[in-house]
Amino acid sequence: MRWYEVRPVRFVLIGVALVGPTAAILLSLLLAGHVEAGVALPALLVNVVVAVAILRMIQTDTRRLTDYAEVLGEASAPVPPPELDSITAEFIASAMARAQQAWLDRESKDAGRAGLFEAVIDQLHDPVILLGPGREVRRANQAACRMFGDRLLDRDLASSVRTPSLLEATDAVLAGGASRSVDVLLPVPVERTLQARVKPFRTPGEEGPLLVLLTLHDITMLKRAEQMRADFVANASHELRTPLAALIGFIETLRGPAKDDPAAHERFLAIMFDQSNRMSRLVNDLLSLSRIEMDEHSPPTEQVDVAKIVRNVAATLELRAASRKVKLRLDLADLLPPVVGDEDQLSQVFQNLIDNAIKYGKEQTEVTIALTAPVGSKAGAVRGPAVMVAVTDRGDGIARTHLPRLTERFYRVDPARSRALGGTGLGLAIVKHIVNRHRGRLIIDSEVGKGSTFTVILPAVKGVATKREAG
Ligand SMILES: Nc1ncnc2c1ncn2[C@@H]1O[C@H](COP(=O)(O)OP(=O)(O)OP(=O)(O)O)[C@@H](O)[C@H]1O
Numbered sequence: 001m002r003w004y005e006v007r008p009v010r011f012v013l014i015g016v017a018l019v020g021p022t023a024a025i026l027l028s029l030l031l032a033g034h035v036e037a038g039v040a041l042p043a044l045l046v047n048v049v050v051a052v053a054i055l056r057m058i059q060t061d062t063r064r065l066t067d068y069a070e071v072l073g074e075a076s077a078p079v080p081p082p083e084l085d086s087i088t089a090e091f092i093a094s095a096m097a098r099a100q101q102a103w104l105d106r107e108s109k110d111a112g113r114a115g116l117f118e119a120v121i122d123q124l125h126d127p128v129i130l131l132g133p134g135r136e137v138r139r140a141n142q143a144a145c146r147m148f149g150d151r152l153l154d155r156d157l158a159s160s161v162r163t164p165s166l167l168e169a170t171d172a173v174l175a176g177g178a179s180r181s182v183d184v185l186l187p188v189p190v191e192r193t194l195q196a197r198v199k200p201f202r203t204p205g206e207e208g209p210l211l212v213l214l215t216l217h218d219i220t221m222l223k224r225a226e227q228m229r230a231d232f233v234a235n236a237s238h239e240l241r242t243p244l245a246a247l248i249g250f251i252e253t254l255r256g257p258a259k260d261d262p263a264a265h266e267r268f269l270a271i272m273f274d275q276s277n278r279m280s281r282l283v284n285d286l287l288s289l290s291r292i293e294m295d296e297h298s299p300p301t302e303q304v305d306v307a308k309i310v311r312n313v314a315a316t317l318e319l320r321a322a323s324r325k326v327k328l329r330l331d332l333a334d335l336l337p338p339v340v341g342d343e344d345q346l347s348q349v350f351q352n353l354i355d356n357a358i359k360y361g362k363e364q365t366e367v368t369i370a371l372t373a374p375v376g377s378k379a380g381a382v383r384g385p386a387v388m389v390a391v392t393d394r395g396d397g398i399a400r401t402h403l404p405r406l407t408e409r410f411y412r413v414d415p416a417r418s419r420a421l422g423g424t425g426l427g428l429a430i431v432k433h434i435v436n437r438h439r440g441r442l443i444i445d446s447e448v449g450k451g452s453t454f455t456v457i458l459p460a461v462k463g464v465a466t467k468r469e470a471g
């Protein structure tokens with residue numbers, strides 16, 4: 001600091017600047033004899049008093065302004081300027097108040113933005129976790145707390161997540177490694193697979209320690225779909241390979257050992273015909289399934305009479321039923337509204353269900369096909385008016401454990417029996433996809449030893465009901 005910057009010296013200098021000119025003029029006038037000492041001295045005294053008053057005013061205002069600046073620095077709400085003596089100081093104070101207001105406005109805007117962003121992260125469907133340098137959980141959104149429990153915060157991640165690969169990945173990133181992603185298998189409460197992305201993170205603009213940002217995404221459905229695709233390819237190949245192997249075997253026998261045996265020719269050709277038919281049915285069913293899946297998202301537009309479709313299907317299956325001495329009984333409600341549907345696809349649905357009822361029902365029993373226009377709880381599965389078709393058999397029934405898997409492709413309760421009966425195991429999968437396309441529902445009720453009821457509920461056209469035709 002220079003000598004003239006020292007506070008008292010400054011005040012003396014200001015004093016000299018205020019009093020100096022007047023004192024010099026008065027002294028010159030006194031020396032020249034133009035004024036008497038009795039006049040000059042009181043005038044000088046008045047000048048000194050005024051100068052001291054001005055100095056004191058400047059000093060007080062400066063102190064008040066300094067105090068005000070300090071208060072503003074700490075304040076989180078606007079502070080009015082203090083009372084000041086000089087107009088200049090008042091200008092400075094009101095400029096300071098305006099600056100504080102602008103700063104507070106900007107700060108609250110920033111805080112609002114940060115708060116909004118925090119709320120968004122909290123509401124994210126996927127868990128997000130921020131880990132400190134010691135792998136402790138610094139922040140976790142609601143989804144993370146729901147998944148790993150509320151005790152996640154401020155503890156080592158290892159106390160809530162026990163997947164070694166995830167902990168290793170986190171440690172590697174904390175040690176300066178690059179981002180990576182690992183699959184995490186959570187066995188409880190229901191088995192789920194999550195994909196965890198582990199990323200290094202530094203607070204923007206701060207030279208803080210290296211943190212880790214962990215985001216988890218549920219890929220259970222993706223894994224399941226992958227598995228289903230792999231299973232499907234394996235199953236389809238297996239289903240085709242069996243009849244194909246039989247065909248190749250018989251062809252070799254016919255060309256070799258049984259070359260000149262007409263009786264064997266007859267027998268083997270009959271088996272080969274059956275096996276070829278089976279392959280053809282399988283390929284047709286697979287093609288049909290893939291076609292239905294492709295347009296599952298565009299619902300049908302035609303209006304169809306479900307009673308007519310069911311009657312036609314039952315008629316075509318009469319012979320088959322008769323071969324097992326099964327009686328098909330149709331039970332049609334008087335008034336049935338039309339359904340928005342695809343006639344061919346709905347025929348396929350009832351063909352499969354009635355065929356199953358005949359196949360898996362006991363011989364010499366009855367298969368009932370009841371058509372109603374339900375109201376109330378069962379129709380609740382489909383909003384608005386509906387048509388319900390229930391196919392009931394008196395067969396062995398299906399154990400509860402099988403029910404959820406019945407509509408999976410190639411799923412059979414008794415694979416040997418189904419194959420022996422010529423089934424491909426795709427029938428109910430086709431039914432499910434067609435019913436889905438019609439925005440309907442398939443409900444399976446079964447009791448072991450008594451029989452099963454397969455119910456299809458289809459949304460009907462609103463406000464229309466047609467009287468049942470005779471026949
Ligand atoms: N009414 C029923 N009673 C008992 N079990 C049934 C009945 N309907 C289906 N199932 C069981 O569900 C399995 C799957 O039926 P689905 O119709 O998909 O195949 P499938 O009848 O074997 O062959 P496909 O219908 O392709 O000719 C059957 O193998 C059978 O075990």
Ligand SMILES: [Mg+2]
Pocket residue numbers: 352355356423427428
């Ligand atoms: Mg079937």
